[in-house]
Structure formats: structure tokens, C-alpha cells
Amino acid sequence: MTNLDIDSLLKRGVAEIIVEEEMRELLRSGKKLRLKEGFDPSFPDIHLGHMVALRKLRQFQELGHQIVLIVADWTAQIGDPSGMSVTRPMLTLEQVKANAETSMQQFFKIVDKKKTEIRWQSEWFDKFDLSDIIQLTSKFTVAQFLARDDFSARYKAEKPIAITELLYPLLQAYDSVAIKADVEFGGTDQKFNFLVGRELQSMAGQPPQQCFMVPLLVGTDGSQKMSKSLGNYIGVTEPPEQIYGKVMSVPDSLLINYFELVTDVPDAELEEFKQGLDSATANPMVLKKRLAREIITQLYDRKAAADAEQHFERTVQRKEVPDEIAECRLSFKELCPPNISVGIDLSKLLVSTGQAKSRSEANRLIAQGAISIDGEKVTENIIEVKSGCVVRAGKRRFARVIDIDITG
């Protein structure tokens, strides 16, 4: 492997490597490395934020290195305190197992399953007894752990820290010992856990692992890290049109960052984009469309990306009706208010089609002029509706309503 290859591998989309020089040395040595990637099955969905590290892993995999995927079934029960301002709820073993299955499928959308070794934490932790735990915990001090950023922040803010949370880094670190990891991959929020792993490996007489940290991807809100619990995420299994839309809603300021972290668009081209944006000669919308296509192509294929783009242009840009609209079959008679011979209660209809969560919300939508039927804006609550017409709520919620009283 040339120095040039090593440079691009260790540069783009990388936040920090500890210790970088040792990492280069390992790569030059030609040794097949054991790359540890833990994943927390607390949440069964993998999103673009996870993709940053996973894409890196795949690159290493293509170079012939061995990925060791650790299903963190034990630590998931504790709840990772990383970057958290509150204690996470503990999960039961059953929940964890179920989540693990679904997230693993998503994991292998990006990484090659055939070249991955899968290990469950329970393989070693199920055998742990109290003396093992005491031995493990005795190696570190409270002060060391409180030095960690999120713990100290919570401590200062007088927020609770469960004792089990202090166990989390220890268990994760022990995983590195158990599988003899050469490198551990993850986001920068994992730094503390990774370093504990290094120490524990040294204590166990193993060469300490390298810590490979990728930047945290900012979520669609443009301010906080992408995470499921914040609701600012783009899931890898979401339908293409939805991914497309969500990508388009990412703030313009994050465009380059996204290209860099979750696409293979070459650095030289990114430089052009950057200049174009700075000098206002490039249209951010056009670049963002490219970004959306790139991402969908990776997760699905070219066709899905093209279709999603068409859908977006049609429904959002040209405000037209999409080709496929969900049909709702319901009885108009039941939607008819008592003592009125013609027309139906529109707010009831909107709740029945699922376009509004409650009648209060439906009434608000009507009052705000968000509802149209076959392209005609509606502001009346009681209205005559033909079977087969298209009801639109806001920009994206469509339903074709069929009167089962007529069609049977």
C-alpha cells in the first residue's frame, strides 16, 4: 500500500486517529488487521450518521482487513451514556435481541457481510461473575471516569448518573480485549470508551488498539448530531422518496460536509463545489439534488434515485399530484353530520384517511387553507365530496377517497 493511498484513507472523513503514526505503521506492515466496530442495538435503525464510520470500514475491508462486528447486547441493556444528557432507559434482553436482527441487516447494506466476523458480547459476558466484575472495575477510578466530558457535564448540571453507566466504558473496553482488536472504529463521542479499551488491553498484555474516529454527522436540523432520539435523522431503510426529501431539507451550509462524509464524490470535485458555492455561481439546490441521488444510489440503486428525484420535482417543485396515491375506502354516510342531507364533515374525513391526527388538527388545517380536493382549495368544514377524488393536506399528504356506499 502506497503512502498516497494511506493518506486518503486516513484523511477524508476522519476526525482523529490515536495514534496516527502507529496506524500508518500497521497499514504499511501489510498485516491483516482486526477492525472492531461495536453497534448498539438499543435502536434498531441505522441512519446516515452511522454510515460515516461504516463507509470507512468498508474501505478497509476492500483492502483485505477483517471487520469484527460486536453486537453490544449487554451494554445496550445499560444504555450508552455517550453524548447523552440523561440516563437512557434500560432495555430487556428480548428487546435487544429483536433489535439486533433488524439493525444487522441494515449494517450489511454498507458493509460486506461475507467478510465480517459477528460476535455477541454475551459470548464472554454471560460467563462473567461478581469477581470478574470487581476485578474489572478495580482497574479504574471514579475521578478518571468523571473526567469524561458527558459525565462531568451531567454531574455539574446536577443531573443523575446511574452507576451502571460507569460500567458501560468498561464493558466496551473489555470487548477489545476479548476479540484482540487492532483498531476500533466509531464517532468522536466514543473517544473515552476507546481509550479505556487501550488501557485495558495494555493491562492484559495486548498491544493497545488504534482509535479511529470519524466526525459526527449533523442532523437534518442543522445543529445537533444526527440521532434517532432527536428525530433529525435519515434512516438507511427509509423509502427513497423520503430520503430524497429529507436530504433536500438539510441546510445548505451542510452540503459539502455531507458530500465529504457520506459520498464517494472525489475531493477535486468537492473543491469545485465549494468554490461554486462561495462565489454563488453554483446553485445549492442542484448540488443538493446530486447529494440526494448519490446517497440513494448507495442504499438502493440508480433507478430508485432517479425515481425519487422525479417524485420530488413533481410534488414539491411543481406542486403536482404524485402518480401513486394511497386509496382510502370509507363510508361517506358515516362522515355525514346528522341533520344534514348533503355533504360530509371534512375534518372527520381527514382523520379517517390518516391525514390528520385528530379532528382538532384537521380543523386547524382547514382553517389554514392547507386542504384541497382535486386541486381546489377548501375552507368549508361541511362539503360535498365525490367518490374517487384526491384529497391533499399540506404539501405531502395525499389520499384518494372511495365511497364504499356507492361501490359496495
Place this chain on the structure above:
RNA sequence: GGAGGGGUGCCGGAGUGGUUAAUCGGAGCAGACUGUAAAUCUGCCGCCCAAAGGGCUACGUAGGUUCGAAUCCUACCCCCUCCA
């Protein structure tokens, strides 16, 4: 074990007897605008009712005082800090 502080809507966080379904910020939704589901501006933002009106449920939980409570009292639960 003792002393003190605190639990408010999706989140943060005001409010300490009465137009308070609850200031404000964020999120979300809608409308306008736009080269984008970016940005910006405006509005909405508990639920139910044939509704410019009415009703119900809500401020940790359960009771109580009062014409009237998120606000006062009692008990309980939970969290934080300090002392031991």
C-alpha cells in the same frame, strides 16, 4: 440518617390562589415567498362536540382547603446537592 433544593405541555424553561389550555425559546405543522422539504416572514401548535359557541382533560401521585388551585395544606413517589 440529617439539612436544603427540585419535579410544569414533544424538549428546555416561566409562572407561586382568579380572563392561565398555562409567558417565552426550540422542535413540529400550515401559509406566503423561493432556484430546494435551505433561508426568511406570518400564523397555528391538548382533546371532543353539525362549532365564530360549548364541553372535557392537563402542571410527579393521591387526597384536602376554597366560590375558584399549577399555585395553599397533608401523605406518598422520584431526582439533585451538602453533611455523616
